[in-house]
Amino acid sequence: MTRVAPDEVRTVTCIGAGVIGGGWVAYFLARGYDVVAWDPAEDAEPRLRHLVELAWPALTELGLAAGASTDRLTVEHDLAAACARADFVQESAPEDLELKRSLLADIDAATPPGVVISSSTSGYGMSEMQVRCAGADRTVVGHPFNPPYLIPLVEVVGGEATSPDAVAWASAFFTHVGKSVITMDREVPGFIANRLQEALWREALHMVANGEATVEQIDRSITDGPGLRWPIHGPLLTFHLAGGQGGMAHMLDHFGPSLLSPWTRLDSPELTPQLRDAVVDGCLEEADGRSIDDLVAERDRGVIAVLRALGKV
Amino acid sequence: MTRVAPDEVRTVTCIGAGVIGGGWVAYFLARGYDVVAWDPAEDAEPRLRHLVELAWPALTELGLAAGASTDRLTVEHDLAAACARADFVQESAPEDLELKRSLLADIDAATPPGVVISSSTSGYGMSEMQVRCAGADRTVVGHPFNPPYLIPLVEVVGGEATSPDAVAWASAFFTHVGKSVITMDREVPGFIANRLQEALWREALHMVANGEATVEQIDRSITDGPGLRWPIHGPLLTFHLAGGQGGMAHMLDHFGPSLLSPWTRLDSPELTPQLRDAVVDGCLEEADGRSIDDLVAERDRGVIAVLRALGKV
Known part of the structure; x- marks a missing residue:
């Protein structure tokens, strides 16, 4: 068991470097961590570095942790190498259940035992994603909001095979890094905020579909x-x-x-x-x-x- | 026809002096109007003056129009007297269709011809409220958001008997006084923003009802x-x-x-x-x-x- 205390984490591994994964990378860098990133795309590294650069002024304005630097980002081309020295892993792959299942199993196999593995999934339950993980007990959902480097909310919830310790550890870690954490005690499809967002979204779509309001009117009615x-x-x-x-x-x-x-x-x-x-x-x-x-x-x-x-x- | 141009309004009459009506009174006073208010409650005047006093610091901070003063509020005990010299009437009675129908008819009878009468209703269509008004053509919905002295949005929509001129006049007037106006071309129950609010509200109630999330978790998931x-x-x-x-x-x-x-x-x-x-x-x-x-x-x-x-x- 190589799980360190939440405030002793030094290296965070981010799997997937799209808008969400890249946003996490920028956030963890700004909080002073060594960040290792992995993404299967050919041009992942330049895209990721560009994304971090775009986010950096905002993060600087909000205040960087001591020693925070974009130089502390390493992009690995091998998934196992990316996970090998992680104290925490955040997975942000596309929303595809089969992909998540197989990727989480690979991450689980490559990550030191006990280290918590968190998924950014915006709606799958960890119960359905963790099925192929030998270390399913340390897998949790840590659902952020776009952009993860600015929006404080993270929803944390485990799956059936997740140990309560892992959920508690993840909540403590996200709180330690400055997030506003909601720890859910059961799996609800869409968690909390996405259910609410989706209710708004569907009602808005109905209004547009029926010609009751324009996109601009809907947005301005809220703003x-x-x-x-x-x-x-x-x-x-x-x-x-x-x-x-x-x-x-x-x-x-x-x-x-x-x-x-x-x-x-x-x-x-x-x-x-x-x-x-x-x-x-x-x-x-x-x-x-x-x-x-x-x-x-x-x-x-x-x-x-x-x-x-x-x-x- | 005594309808003045939207930018020539001097006296605004506010019917109903609860949270919404009182908020409108404070807003129109801050924008430099003479405001006449009417409310059937015994203690309407002290309550209204208290409400205006509570809102005044915020309105002062946002900037008062030249000549704006709480001294320019008159509370009338007679509905007809309150409407007699209005250049514009805003009705904010409780949400009760029968009450609105009868009150709007009384307001209509007492208000100089042509002067636009607007209702703060949060959901009734003007078609169902204007049925007893001889001057139904000048009745519109002008739906504000709480508190009306701070939230810019006003949804404007007419009823079947409303003339397009009255809708255009109301939209121009609310815009002139600094509101963000959405002019709807058809009556939709709940207008726009309330439908969206209500979708959020209902989903939140379902979550509480099912024990999926607490009130605090729901609110923090949004804030x-x-x-x-x-x-x-x-x-x-x-x-x-x-x-x-x-x-x-x-x-x-x-x-x-x-x-x-x-x-x-x-x-x-x-x-x-x-x-x-x-x-x-x-x-x-x-x-x-x-x-x-x-x-x-x-x-x-x-x-x-x-x-x-x-x-x-």
């Missing part, structure tokens, strides 16, 4: 509307403020039936007392003592900051 | 994930960047089938060639000559600005 609130409080706490002083409880008790109104093609779940309480309690927990007035003030400061930041005032 | 991109490019142009240099065309042609993956409970529309082209062409139109690289640079600057603005770095 100049609710999209200005979501980075501050998220969709649920945002609605906690739509109910006035009564918060989410008032909102659900008062507007509950409008859940049945025919907005969106997505069927509404039945608003059982259990669901009502789960949402209300969840909001209060998330608010963590902040009153509606506190949250309103926070939202207003946030929206102004976002408007200013984006040059919208 | 630290895709919510950081949406205020910059909106959901569709954001995906235009997910396809690499090939943009939305590559994305749809490559990932099209994944539209059928079981993320979200919202059924996917059939990806016909027509729909594919509409989305691709819409993205190119919206990009308006900006290359993928331009858009990526813009997104990165934007995400950094939003992260900084919200103290997330």
Whole structure:
């Protein structure tokens, strides 16, 4: 077992160097790691170095870790060589189950025992990807968002054969490198954020398909509307403020039936007392003592900051 | 006909002084209008003045119009008196169709002929609300987002009996006062942004109902994930960047089938060639000559600005 502590990782191996894999490479370099990359494409190295160069000014602006340098990137042409000295592996191959299965098995065979192997998959469960890995217990999903060098979120979840230790290690490591980690205790297709993104996406496609709105109208309805609130409080706490002083409880008790109104093609779940309480309690927990007035003030400061930041005032 | 030009409006009447109506009052005061407000509640005036006071620091920070003052608010106890000298009326009563029908008829009877009457309704079509108005031709929906004094978006759409002139006038007026206006050419339940919000909301409720994610996880999956991109490019142009240099065309042609993956409970529309082209062409139109690289640079600057603005770095 050669698994070091999350804060003792020195070498990160990135398998796949497209937009996501390359973004991970740039991020890990900026956080001061030695990064080894592998990608089967002929022109992988120049493309990857170009991608890192494009991301570097943003990463520099956000602050590089001590010793961080693009010179610490090595591109290997042999997968086994790329994995041989990894303290952590992040796989970002195309979304193709067969490919992921076989690639993860190869990575697993080449990576020192115990070292955690994480997949950037945007939707497959690790249970279905880890089937050919002898060391399936150390394989996890670590799902980032584009661009991985800027968006903090990483969703971490194991598969059936994954050990809880590996999940905990991956969450600790991603937290250590500065990510906002959501550790899921079960596999849900699309995880969390992609399910929400996809709901938005499908509704938008329906609107375009029916000629109800143009692409530009859909995008502007978000950029100049609710999209200005979501980075501050998220969709649920945002609605906690739509109910006035009564918060989410008032909102659900008062507007509950409008859940049945025919907005969106997505069927509404039945608003059982259990669901009502789960949402209300969840909001209060998330608010963590902040009153509606506190949250309103926070939202207003946030929206102004976002408007200013984006040059919208 | 006493309809003045959009830039010659001096007095705005706001009917209903709850969270949305009060937010409109604060906004119109900040833009330098005389504002007359009416609300049937006993304590409407103190509540409204409190709400305006709470909003005023934010509005001051964003810049008040010349002569803007909270002293220019008059609260009338008689609906007819409130409407008598209006150059524009914004109705923000509770979401109750019967109430809206009767209130709009009363407003219509009391408002000088030709003056545009706009409703803040978050989902009713004007066709179903304007049925008792003799002057139905000047009634429109002008749907704002909470808080109306900060969020720029206003969705404008008429009903069956509305004249195109009134829709054009309302759009011009909201634009003149600094709003980001989307003029819809047909009534769609929930308009645009609320359909998208509602899709997100319903998917989130399903996840909570099934124990797949907590309220906090759902919110953080957005605040630290895709919510950081949406205020910059909106959901569709954001995906235009997910396809690499090939943009939305590559994305749809490559990932099209994944539209059928079981993320979200919202059924996917059939990806016909027509729909594919509409989305691709819409993205190119919206990009308006900006290359993928331009858009990526813009997104990165934007995400950094939003992260900084919200103290997330």
